[in-house]
């Protein structure tokens with residue numbers, strides 16, 4: 281039985297939720313609290329797996345409540361239901377919330393978001409994975425610059441100047457970002473000379489994702505293992521990100537989903553970096569074993585650690601509170617069929633993009649590369665699209 285807590289200052293809204301989800305009573309142990317204080321008191325007595333909170337409430341608002349929940353019950357998944365008027369409070373939530381849903385929210389959508397959050401939580405609660413993560417001594421922290429950029433992007437009218445200005449304060453980041461966006465990968469019409477130009481060419485959300493990936497890759501000592509190249513892995517991430525964004529665009533997905541695909545593509549193999557840096561000796565032998573036995577690297581990881589780089593990466597991104605669809609896409613990039621979303625979602629797109637990118641970066645993990653899961657694409661009625669995606673991406 282999964283325990284879910286709904287918090288709102290409107291008793292009628294809570295009663296509505298109770299009615300809508302009545303048929304789930306067998307699976308969900310539902311609790312309802314009128315306001316933040318009542319929610320915290322209840323959480324002292326009852327362990328809660330997912331909390332769904334309203335934003336604007338008198339007394340303690342949703343941002344304060346979820347900040348408290350983060351501090352007192354860090355394993356509870358935090359979802360926010362927010363209306364447009366709550367923009368300032370939502371900004372304060374950049375850290376504490378796992379996912380936002382806008383009000384009014386369709387019950388099917390809310391139910392789907394809760395089910396997926398629970399499935400992801402189960403996946404990342406794997407004992408082997410926890411042990412593995414605890415062996416990796418220092419997991420990197422989410423960079424402050426990413427948090428500042430997220431706050432700027434959350435504003436009603438995010439400003440290109442302010443974003444460029446924030447990046448410019450970090451000289452090392454500025455030079456790396458310019459180097460990257462001017463590389464052949466991005467095919468800019470003309471070279472970008474400043475962060476402002478880079479942001480105007482590529483868009484703010486893309487720039488924010490690149491900042492995060494550059495930061496993470498620069499944290500690790502790329503020479504820790506002979507069989508492993510962080511640089512090659514970073515390049516593979518860019519290729520996957522570009523392919524994933526392209527597929528999302530070809531399928532007319534919303535811009536937000538395209539952005540999530542891009543970010544998840546950049547970071548999908550980040551778990552390999554964590555393992556290579558945190559457990560270099562052991563990871564080197566896993567990579568050697570994969571190579572000598574002709575195994576995909578994630579299978580060799582699973583037999584050694586009981587978890588794979590996909591889950592390790594998702595675990596880290598989950599700790600950072602990145603959006604659930606991004607965490608899910610990273611977690612499931614080698615097994616998209618487990619995605620609970622019954623449509624085209626970032627997990628499926630990143631899986632396909634990864635396979636297509638691996639064809640181009642054949643040697644990225646010095647092992648057998650992933651293949652698109654055809655059965656999964658057939659089930660979604662998308663198998664016929666695969667060749668089209670492949671050709672379009674190859675043409676760019």
Ligand SMILES: [Fe+2]
Pocket residue numbers: 548549589590613614
């Ligand atoms: Fe992978």
Ligand SMILES: [Fe+2]
Pocket residue numbers: 516520548549634638
């Ligand atoms: Fe990959």
